[in-house]
Amino acid sequence: MRCDERNYIERLKKKKEDALEYIVDKYLGLVKGTVCKVLGPTYQSGEIEECINDVFLAVWNHANQFEGDGEDFKKWLYKITKYQAIDYYRKIGKRDEVSLEAESLAQGLSTEDQVVLQENKRELAAFIHTLQPIDQKIFAMKYFLGVKSDDIANQLGLTRTAVDNRVFRGKKKLAEQATMNR
């Protein structure tokens, strides 16, 4: 059976290699563009390639958690790409030269935010799941996708203050939980 528009998600879940090839053909532009935007043109091409590889591997390894159609899949892939690229960016640390995009990303994070990020990512994800649905979205967008508070507010139809308040309360709750666990 050949892999096409109708069956690639199913085949990906069944770990069929042709589905992996199919999504590379279909979405490499989106993935490459997103990675380059975050990591910037000044980085070694090796790191960009490495990150692209990791994105597709993550999709391959987690395809089972995906439910939805092709359009949802594209958005999911885009979010995974952004998450992986930002994760790479943080691992690489600051370089002598960074792109404007990466610079604004770094500046958008306060010291407190950096501390939140240093928490084990899995624990953070588990914690986020205990929040209300709206706060889950805010936290995931802020800490995994690097979206700025203003943009989160726009996309969720909230005011900037409402977003900040929810982040503040969420972080407080996280701090309490962390103290309790110690």
Added chain:
Amino acid sequence: MRDIYRLLKEVEVDEMEMSEIEEATKVTMLEKAKVKKRLLKSVRKKKGCAGTKVIAAAFAGLLVGGTAYLGINNPAYAAGIPVIGDIFRFLDNGRTGVYDLYQVNSNEVNVSKESNGIQITVKDAVFDGKTISYTYEVKSPQDLGESPLIGVGPSLRIQNYTGGLAGSDHVEKVAPNTYVGQANYSIAGDMEQVECQLTINDILKIENNQHEKINGKWSFAFTLQTVESDVKLVHKRTEKDGYVVTIDKIKLTPMSFVTDYTQQVPDEYRERLQDVSAHLIVKDDLGNVYEGEDNGGHGDASTGIMNWSMTFRKLEEKASKLTITPIIYISENKGGVSFDENGKEKKETPVGTRENKKVTMPEITIEIK
């Protein structure tokens, strides 16, 4: 990290930004092919668990098979494959980046020869003063197996050069009955210009440990001028446990930099050590790490002095310092095969069974500007 992927599914995304990125990014067939090749390698590596050499060899075969598989299953890809523009880059597969700029700096040879129904085309060639690198394509009416040997024994000769040649050849199947390859031959010392004669008299098809030789005659001649370069004499040394490595010089070319270095093995070890070779790990002051390709080396067993060289991808323009860490690999074991000048294979008697050793030497810092 299961939860993160589940979370990501739920969050909003800026669709406008997503579409803009997708529209603005151009991707070539070659890029897709490279990503797929690398991915399949990662995916298959995870499946396997045995670490023996036999399995590793089988895996390498699988990987090449995977490339062919791509060609059969995706007609668009199959159509794209025989016109791989940049074989240097394609075969490097993004691993070292050493060959990223070779194509643009190379001379187009593009000469095809046909013999016994098999067509070999030498595509591009470049000489950096030390190493002759050329790419070729093989089209055959019959399948030549997953990784044939194109030319058994020495196939490249350089006029007016009498020294030895250290070489490597890498060939991959890219579509049914179609192969691309790249060979590198390094000379001892330096030359301004090389007149190369490439003569391939046979192709060895290797499958399931069976060898099948296909005879023919494919001859090519091309002259290469060395690319423009800037040579920095270094002469800095580092020492550990009696071993000495000296960085002699660094040659910067438009597509790479070549580091010549010398290794000296102390007298007391020389008798019993079968194989000592130093490799370099290079970093610049901007934090870039350069992966190199070995060019082989020459030396004299009686003095224990060996001259090696390694080629790295182009130096970042803003880099002003290089930090080089030599690593010496020491083996008391010896084995393998050698070819005599008639291309006849001879098995070397294996010697020794001890474990290999690795010595990391203190680093050397070199000002480049």
